[in-house]
Amino acid sequence: MSPAPGAPVIVVEDLAIGYGERIVQQDLNFEVRRGEVFVILGGSGSGKSSLLKVMIGLSPPLRGRILFDGADIVTAQGPERLALLKKFGVMYQSGALFGSMTLLENVRLPLDEFTGLELEERHLVALTKLNQVGLLEAARRMPSELSGGMQKRAGIARAMALDPGILFLDEPSAGLDPITSAGLDRLIQELSRAFGITFVVVTHELQSIFTIADRCIMLDAKRKTIIAEGKPAELRDQSRDPTVRQFFRRQAAPEAERGTG
Amino acid sequence: MVRPVPPGHEVAVEVREGPSGGAVLSLSGALDVHSAAGARLAIAARLRERTFQKMDVDASGIEHGDASGMVILYELAHGRFTPGVLPSVRGLRPELEKLLGAFPPPAMTEGARDRPKRHSVPLEVGVATVGLGRDVVEVVRFLGRQTMALGGIFRAPRRIRIGELARVFEKAGANAFGIVSLISLLTGLIIAFEAAQPLKQFGAQIYIANMIGLVMVRELGPIMTAIVFAGRSSSAFAAELGTMKVNEELDALRTMGLDPSSFLVIQRVLAGTLAMPLLTAYSMAMGILGGVIVTKLMGFPLALIWHQLSSALGLSDILFGLIKAVVFGTVVAGLGCYQGVHTRQGPSAVGDSATRAVVASILMIIVIDAVFSVVAYFLHV
Numbered sequence: 001m002s003p004a005p006g007a008p009v010i011v012v013e014d015l016a017i018g019y020g021e022r023i024v025q026q027d028l029n030f031e032v033r034r035g036e037v038f039v040i041l042g043g044s045g046s047g048k049s050s051l052l053k054v055m056i057g058l059s060p061p062l063r064g065r066i067l068f069d070g071a072d073i074v075t076a077q078g079p080e081r082l083a084l085l086k087k088f089g090v091m092y093q094s095g096a097l098f099g100s101m102t103l104l105e106n107v108r109l110p111l112d113e114f115t116g117l118e119l120e121e122r123h124l125v126a127l128t129k130l131n132q133v134g135l136l137e138a139a140r141r142m143p144s145e146l147s148g149g150m151q152k153r154a155g156i157a158r159a160m161a162l163d164p165g166i167l168f169l170d171e172p173s174a175g176l177d178p179i180t181s182a183g184l185d186r187l188i189q190e191l192s193r194a195f196g197i198t199f200v201v202v203t204h205e206l207q208s209i210f211t212i213a214d215r216c217i218m219l220d221a222k223r224k225t226i227i228a229e230g231k232p233a234e235l236r237d238q239s240r241d242p243t244v245r246q247f248f249r250r251q252a253a254p255e256a257e258r259g260t261g
Numbered sequence: 262m263v264r265p266v267p268p269g270h271e272v273a274v275e276v277r278e279g280p281s282g283g284a285v286l287s288l289s290g291a292l293d294v295h296s297a298a299g300a301r302l303a304i305a306a307r308l309r310e311r312t313f314q315k316m317d318v319d320a321s322g323i324e325h326g327d328a329s330g331m332v333i334l335y336e337l338a339h340g341r342f343t344p345g346v347l348p349s350v351r352g353l354r355p356e357l358e359k360l361l362g363a364f365p366p367p368a369m370t371e372g373a374r375d376r377p378k379r380h381s382v383p384l385e386v387g388v389a390t391v392g393l394g395r396d397v398v399e400v401v402r403f404l405g406r407q408t409m410a411l412g413g414i415f416r417a418p419r420r421i422r423i424g425e426l427a428r429v430f431e432k433a434g435a436n437a438f439g440i441v442s443l444i445s446l447l448t449g450l451i452i453a454f455e456a457a458q459p460l461k462q463f464g465a466q467i468y469i470a471n472m473i474g475l476v477m478v479r480e481l482g483p484i485m486t487a488i489v490f491a492g493r494s495s496s497a498f499a500a501e502l503g504t505m506k507v508n509e510e511l512d513a514l515r516t517m518g519l520d521p522s523s524f525l526v527i528q529r530v531l532a533g534t535l536a537m538p539l540l541t542a543y544s545m546a547m548g549i550l551g552g553v554i555v556t557k558l559m560g561f562p563l564a565l566i567w568h569q570l571s572s573a574l575g576l577s578d579i580l581f582g583l584i585k586a587v588v589f590g591t592v593v594a595g596l597g598c599y600q601g602v603h604t605r606q607g608p609s610a611v612g613d614s615a616t617r618a619v620v621a622s623i624l625m626i627i628v629i630d631a632v633f634s635v636v637a638y639f640l641h642v
């Protein structure tokens with residue numbers, strides 16, 4: 001029923017993204033394998049978040065295909081698209097929790113809408129998801145009463161409500177202190193190992209990348225395509241591309257290149 | 262209602278005699294988000310047929326599952342289907358065992374599901390009343406500060422940011438001409454038509470001109486314009502400043518040593534104070550034009566209508582209406598800005614501020630109008 005571990009669950013083929021006439025990234029070809037933590041990285045303005053939006057079907061690509069278990073989210077319509085959307089959950093950069101609902105109600109919402117479970121059972125599943133991200137105690141609290149890190153963890157719990165096989169995380173470490181950020185990294189690793197969830201993470205936090213990523217691709221704003229693909233440590237140690245080396249060694253761009261990306 | 266189960270997600274439920282006299286509930290297939298609701302019904306139906314002292318759950322046939330499915334096993338294991346009997350779940354695949362193990366024990370979930378309790382009604386009424394009193398004091402203080410600041414600006418006009426003032430004036434004033442024209446003209450027409458029939462009975466239709474003149478200049482011109490201003494501009498000020506507050510732009514101004522009041526609020530209050538009398542004068546003219554059109558249609562000559570109007574309206578009436586408009590402009594713009602800079606946190610905060618700005622503005626328009634009427638009555642204005 002589910003693909004074997006290591007089998008591709010998302011295949012991106014000849015993808016180009018942009019706005020109107022402006023191309024942000026093109027010739028994107030990569031695959032995400034089941035059970036891995038796949039990181040999309042790149043400098044500011046390289047189109048990481050735009051790529052994520054296209055991959056989850058929020059924005060149309062300029063061209064190309066994005067296949068989830070063989071079904072293209074770009075062309076899917078109606079029930080087929082809904083079935084595809086249930087294959088993944090998304091944690092947005094700000095958490096995007098519904099401010100008028102408690103955490104429990106936020107996590108319960110997809111269960112209310114898409115399952116025939118009794119209220120008590122939906123409560124239990126939602127509380128379990130909150131427990132998995134360490135927020136059981138905060139179930140009754142409103143999102144405005146939570147710290148940034150807690151909001152992101154609650155966003156992960158809501159994304160996991162229907163047990164999708166894939167979780168997309170947009171900048172999970174952004175705006176968090178190193179301790180909270182490390183806690184979130186550990187949570188991602190635990191969920192990946194314990195439940196076999198596939199993660200697609202957009203980030204540029206080096207520490208997080210080295211901690212969580214099994215594989216990564218690096219986007220470049222100037223060349224408008226993928227400039228590196230592989231394991232982060234290998235890219236850091238072996239890449240001959242100056243941009244990749246600068247990124248992984250946290251070096252400033254040479255004077256002539258500044259202000260271009 | 263149980264939703265249809267997609268192919269490949271069915272679960273089979275069977276109850277058989279166990280080796281030691283108990284029962285064995287065996288589940289096979291997929292126990293997931295699609296099949297869980299149907300599984301619950303099937304289990305309840307099978308267990309209703311007979312009673313047991315002991316029961317085991319054979320989960321070895323479950324090939325696929327998720328948390329929504331495992332909640333059924335959790336409920337089984339905690340005796341929710343079999344009061345007094347706690348079945349043991351056996352044979353579950355390791356990956357599903359992990360999912361089932363993630364459920365918190367019942368003691369941990371007690372009380373976690375309820376919304377925070379609401380306070381008693383008397384307490385809420387009391388808190389709301391005290392809050393309302395505080396709000397009124399705050400609003401009066403805020404409006405007082407703005408009025409003082411306005412006075413200060415007249416003494417030092419260089420502090421006015423003319424570009425910002427012009428932009429707000431255009432949005433709140435010039436851009437409102439269309440809607441004010443339409444509303445005022447139609448109001449004049451409607452009142453004239455409505456008054457024509459009763460006045461005809463007394464042969465007094467020519468007095469429509471007198472009535473429209475007085476009503477539009479003293480009351481409806483200022484009030485209608487102020488309500489349009491509240492709906493268009495007070496809410497816009499609240500939303501604009503509220504969004505700036507949420508985006509920490511007001512904090513940024515403060516840390517730059519700039520006072521948001523003089524940087525943002527004064528321009529808006531000044532624009533309101535200047536735009537309102539101009540809009541009101543225009544509204545008065547449009548309303549009167551509506552009345553004149555109706556009176557002319559009834560066959561009265563323009564010279565007679567003009568004579569009636571000029572005999573009914575004095576300069577004091579026009580000044581009375583325009584002074585009211587100035588006060589409305591200051592108060593309505595001030596209230597919009599007050600709600601904007603006092604926007605709270607949260608996704609609905611900006612919307613709440615805009616709503617409160619409009620409601621408070623309309624309330625204050627009526628209150629101020631009543632005060633003007635009483636004062637005018639005693640001063641014979």
